[in-house]
Amino acid sequence: MVNGLDYPINDEELIEIRYQTRDKVDEFNALGARQVAEKDSLIRKIFGQVGHNVHFEKGMRIDYGINTTFGDNVFINFNFVLLDCAPVCIGNNVFIGPDVQIYTAQHPLDCDLRREHIGSAQPVTIGDDVWIGGGCIVLPGVTIGAGSTIGAGSVVTRSIPKGVVACGNPCRAVRRVD
Numbered sequence: 585m586v587n588g589l590d591y592p593i594n595d596e597e598l599i600e601i602r603y604q605t606r607d608k609v610d611e612f613n614a615l616g617a618r619q620v621a622e623k624d625s626l627i628r629k630i631f632g633q634v635g636h637n638v639h640f641e642k643g644m645r646i647d648y649g650i651n652t653t654f655g656d657n658v659f660i661n662f663n664f665v666l667l668d669c670a671p672v673c674i675g676n677n678v679f680i681g682p683d684v685q686i687y688t689a690q691h692p693l694d695c696d697l698r699r700e701h702i703g704s705a706q707p708v709t710i711g712d713d714v715w716i717g718g719g720c721i722v723l724p725g726v727t728i729g730a731g732s733t734i735g736a737g738s739v740v741t742r743s744i745p746k747g748v749v750a751c752g753n754p755c756r757a758v759r760r761v762d
């Protein structure tokens with residue numbers, strides 16, 4: 585799964601990891617905004633690695649968690665959806681707006697194979713100092729370069745270079761930021 589090869593989605597070990605992650609995420613989403621220490625402790629159990637000062641608002645939905653790492657000073661707004669069947673690396677000083685979805689998961693385009701519940705996955709990397717506007721969808725295999733901003737509502741189908749403003753569907757760089 586994490587190495588990009590096809591895998592059976594309903595493998596028992598994977599189902600159990602997903603159950604455990606969902607239990608912890610439900611616990612997180614039930615906490616109040618002031619329960620800062622409890623929230624911090626839980627995110628360290630949900631994800632593979634979490635730096636200092638990493639904040640999530642309520643409503644996150646996480647597939648595995650263990651495949652994802654966060655740097656320091658990361659802010660993630662409401663309703664974050666993360667399908668981390670392959671590694672997801674989120675750098676330092678990253679801002680993620682509400683309703684952002686990051687997908688690593690793919691299914692075969694051949695419907696006979698798809699019916700067999702086969703999956704594959706490609707990693708996603710979000711560089712340092714990236715801001716992803718609300719409602720964006722980041723697709724499998726994408727890297728967003730350091731310092732770039734992704735406009736609200738974008739669908740990021742291809743990697744984005746560092747130091748640009750990019751937006752739209754498909755998301756494309758529209759200018760450099762100096």
Ligand SMILES: CC(=O)SCCNC(=O)CCNC(=O)[C@H](O)C(C)(C)COP(=O)(O)OP(=O)(O)OC[C@H]1O[C@@H](n2cnc3c(N)ncnc32)[C@H](O)[C@@H]1OP(=O)(O)O
Nearest residue numbers: 661679680681682716717718733734735736737749751752
């Ligand atoms: C961490 C958090 O919680 S964030 C909170 C949620 N906030 C957001 O999601 C806001 C995200 N901000 C945006 O999307 C902004 O539009 C930005 C940052 C991408 C661009 O800001 P600016 O550089 O000031 O761009 P500006 O508003 O001047 O627009 C430049 C052009 O890009 C277009 N544009 C701007 N944003 C977008 C967008 N999201 N999608 C498509 N086109 C866009 C504008 O229409 C304009 O086009 P035009 O010249 O043809 O009229």
